[in-house]
Amino acid sequence: MGVKPSTAKRSGRDTVLVLDFGAQYAQLIARRVREARVFSEIVPGSISARQIERRKPKALILSGGPASVYQPGAPECDPEIFDLGIPVLGICYGHQLMAQALGAEVERGRVEEYGRTHLTVVSEASVLFGDLPARQSVWMSHSDAVVEGPKGFDVTASTPHTPVAAMEYPERGLYGVQFHPEVSHTTHGQDLLKRFLYKAVGLRPNWNVVSIIDSAVEAVEKQVGDASVVCALSGGVDSAVAAALVYKAIGSRLTCVFVDHGLLREGEARQVERSFRDLFGRNLIPVHAGEQFLSALEGVTDPEEKRKIIGKTFIDVFEKVCQEQLDDTQFLVQGTIYPDWIESGGGGKAAGIKSHHNVGGLPDVMKLKLVEPLRELFKDEVRRVGTDLGLPDEIIMRQPFPGPGLAVRILGPITGERLALLRGADLIVQEELAKRDDLDEDLWQAFAVLPGFRSVGVQGDGRTYGEAIVVRAVTSLDAMTADWARLPHDLLDTISRRIVNEVRGVNRVLYDVTSKPPATIEYE
Ligand code: XMP
Numbered sequence: 001m002g003v004k005p006s007t008a009k010r011s012g013r014d015t016v017l018v019l020d021f022g023a024q025y026a027q028l029i030a031r032r033v034r035e036a037r038v039f040s041e042i043v044p045g046s047i048s049a050r051q052i053e054r055r056k057p058k059a060l061i062l063s064g065g066p067a068s069v070y071q072p073g074a075p076e077c078d079p080e081i082f083d084l085g086i087p088v089l090g091i092c093y094g095h096q097l098m099a100q101a102l103g104a105e106v107e108r109g110r111v112e113e114y115g116r117t118h119l120t121v122v123s124e125a126s127v128l129f130g131d132l133p134a135r136q137s138v139w140m141s142h143s144d145a146v147v148e149g150p151k152g153f154d155v156t157a158s159t160p161h162t163p164v165a166a167m168e169y170p171e172r173g174l175y176g177v178q179f180h181p182e183v184s185h186t187t188h189g190q191d192l193l194k195r196f197l198y199k200a201v202g203l204r205p206n207w208n209v210v211s212i213i214d215s216a217v218e219a220v221e222k223q224v225g226d227a228s229v230v231c232a233l234s235g236g237v238d239s240a241v242a243a244a245l246v247y248k249a250i251g252s253r254l255t256c257v258f259v260d261h262g263l264l265r266e267g268e269a270r271q272v273e274r275s276f277r278d279l280f281g282r283n284l285i286p287v288h289a290g291e292q293f294l295s296a297l298e299g300v301t302d303p304e305e306k307r308k309i310i311g312k313t314f315i316d317v318f319e320k321v322c323q324e325q326l327d328d329t330q331f332l333v334q335g336t337i338y339p340d341w342i343e344s345g346g347g348g349k350a351a352g353i354k355s356h357h358n359v360g361g362l363p364d365v366m367k368l369k370l371v372e373p374l375r376e377l378f379k380d381e382v383r384r385v386g387t388d389l390g391l392p393d394e395i396i397m398r399q400p401f402p403g404p405g406l407a408v409r410i411l412g413p414i415t416g417e418r419l420a421l422l423r424g425a426d427l428i429v430q431e432e433l434a435k436r437d438d439l440d441e442d443l444w445q446a447f448a449v450l451p452g453f454r455s456v457g458v459q460g461d462g463r464t465y466g467e468a469i470v471v472r473a474v475t476s477l478d479a480m481t482a483d484w485a486r487l488p489h490d491l492l493d494t495i496s497r498r499i500v501n502e503v504r505g506v507n508r509v510l511y512d513v514t515s516k517p518p519a520t521i522e523y524e
Contacts, residue, residue: 013039013211014203017057021045021065021075021093024480027339029061029091029182031378036194037205041376042342049080059087059173059201062094064180068144069096070108077101087173087201089193092142095176099164102150102174110145111161116185119159119166126156127170127200128177128192138165138179138186145178168200175200209381210388213245216373220249223371224331230368231333232318233258233284234403235272238335238374240279240395241386245373246333247280248389255329256280257321259314262290263405263419266427275395285325289317297407297414303524306414310404332368337382339478341375379478399445400479408524412452422450424503425469432495433473436488443485446473448499449512449523457507466507469499473511474521482516 016033018040020026026042033040038058045062052060060081067074075093079101082088090098096106119138121129138159146164149155153174157166168175175196181189197203231243233256247254258276260269269288276284296313300306322329374382379400386396402408406426410418425448433439433446449470457464471492476482496509512519 013207014058015055016040016059016061016197016201016203017047017052017055018042018061018063019045019047019077019094021063021067021077021097023064023066023093025091025180025182026063027342027378027478027480029063032182032190032193033061033197034207034209034378034381036190036197037207038197038203039207045075045077047078049078049084052081052086053084057086058203059089059197061196062088062090062097064092064094064141067093068108069093069100069106070144082172082174085173087196088175089196089200090174090176091182092178092180095167095178096142096144096146098174098176099146099150099167102153104150104153105147106144107147108144110143110147112143113140113145113159113161114142115140117159117161117179119157119179121157121166123154123156125154126166126168128166128168128175128195129156130195130199132188132191132195136186136188138181138189139183140179142178146176170200173200209377209384212376212381213248213385213388216245216376217249220246220371220373224250224253227253227330228326228328229254229331229333229371230322230326230329231256232314233272233276234335234401235264235268235395235398236335236401236403237379237386237396237398238337238382239333240276240335240391241382241389242333242335242372242374244279244386244389244391246371247283252283254280254283254333255326256284257318257326258284258286259317260286260288260290261293261310261314261405262288263293263310263407263414265401265406265430266423271394275392279391285321287317287321289313292317294414294416294419299413301412303408306407306524307404310407330369331371333371333373335374335382336372337374338376338378339480341372399447402522408522409447409449410452411450411523418450421467421503421505422448422469425450425499425506428498428502429471429473429495432491432498436491439487440475440485442475442477444474444476444479444482445521446471446485446487448472451510451523455508459507464507467505468508468510469503469506470510470512470523471495472521472523474516476516476521479516479521482521484511484513484515487511 018026018030020042030040030042100106117140121134145162149167153167153169155164155167159165166177181192233239273286293313296309383396429448454465473485474482475485499509
């Protein structure tokens with residue numbers, strides 16, 4: 001087995017809190033801080049100075065946000081956070097909030113500065129810029145601007161349209177930048193964040209994701225005591241890594257149930273079962289319930305209805321296994337990761353969970369208590385933990401795959417024949433991609449979709465009226481936004497030829513060239 005039970009001790013750690021003012025950038029900031037090897041967490045921008053004090057963070061970063069500080073109802077921060085003696089970096093909206101709270105003027109609609117801009121460092125004594133180049137490219141996205149630094153602040157950088165592009169008051173530990181250091185278009189953005197963390201705050205880069213394993217293991221031991229724990233494995237990375245962590249903590253008191261809903265890709269159920277058998281040995285219960293899911297889905301075409309049926313059937317199957325074989329179990333492991341948790345209202349600004357993301361699906365019904373050992377981790381960090389725990393690449397490097405499986409890629413009714421047709425086409429996409437090593441490494445997912453319309457074609461001497469297949473491939477860092485992958489034309493050509501030649505009933509292949517937003521990655 002790749003995972004050995006352990007008894008490590010938890011260690012304290014320095015934490016940076018990222019105050020979320022509503023832009024999608026808060027997550028990115030938190031990730032960048034962790035890349036600089038300092039632990040970070042996202043909290044709502046409305047957190048009070050007292051609440052912050054209780055958490056004892058080493059620094060605060062105020063994120064950007066879409067609002068104008070003058071807009072009625074715009075998110076505010078507790079002005080006392082600037083008097084806590086905890087260093088603060090304000091970014092974009094956060095920079096303006098800080099300036100406003102400390103008595104400086106923020107002028108509304110002063111500029112329209114969006115995209116790449118040239119920044120000039122105007123102070124040699126700047127802590128944030130230090131030895132970074134005096135002229136650099138930064139990414140801007142604002143129309144309001146700080147007109148002059150608040151009392152006591154030095155203006156350290158400007159752009160042609162923004163006089164106070166950066167300001168600082170090192171004696172009070174307060175720093176503000178109008179641009180976005182967290183985005184890759186800001187050439188020295190990560191260097192600047194590191195200077196804030198290491199030079200301005202005095203932190204050391206000593207956190208790494210693997211160090212979370214010991215504390216997570218200890219937290220699981222403490223939470224579950226002598227009880228038994230069950231984990232529903234989907235075949236995805238998150239549930240596998242969560243199970244491996246719990247296994248490391250409590251060994252054979254963990255039982256894993258792999259529900260094969262029959263909606264996986266070609267050969268996947270067998271492969272997943274084999275990998276999990278290697279990891280969890282006799283503690284794995286595989287359940288092949290494809291027929292039950294298919295009959296529950298018979299004749300259903302509405303996407304939400306399909307999801308509900310799949311969710312309910314999953315619970316029925318899982319519950320039955322638990323009742324029949326695991327009746328003394330008290331805890332359920334879930335592979336909830338940090339972005340799921342924030343999105344479901346756990347951390348920063350509650351955006352409301354999408355109905356299809358399965359946070360908190362099982363426990364109400366089953367009265368099991370939740371164990372969520374990955375709740376602090378981003379996806380790439382989960383992968384690293386998984387590798388460190390000895391999980392094989394075939395699990396770790398799998399593309400994210402939706403819980404309801406191929407059902408969200410078949411428009412219209414789901415039947416055994418239509419599933420087989422989609423599997424055939426999808427296998428060709430996977431095989432052809434696997435042959436290439438010249439593809440964009442940000443490729444997030446690539447798959448086939450059965451859109452369910454027929455069109456006229458000609459094959460041999462005859463006219464056909466066949467199904468179409470859509471090929472979808474996207475690049476993304478976290479699936480929140482995505483772009484269509486610029487796959488080489490010869491690759492698309494091979495995929496298309498093979499699909500129409502090898503998959504009976506298909507006479508047309510389309511490539512989806514839509515980004516997210518406005519489209520989503522999946523089709524239903
Ligand atoms: P969308 O389609 O919302 O997908 O752009 C974003 C990411 O989430 C995955 N996805 C799902 N995952 N259950 C899941 O566990 C679902 O119902 C579901 N729908 C979409 C999708 O594959 C992509 O990675």
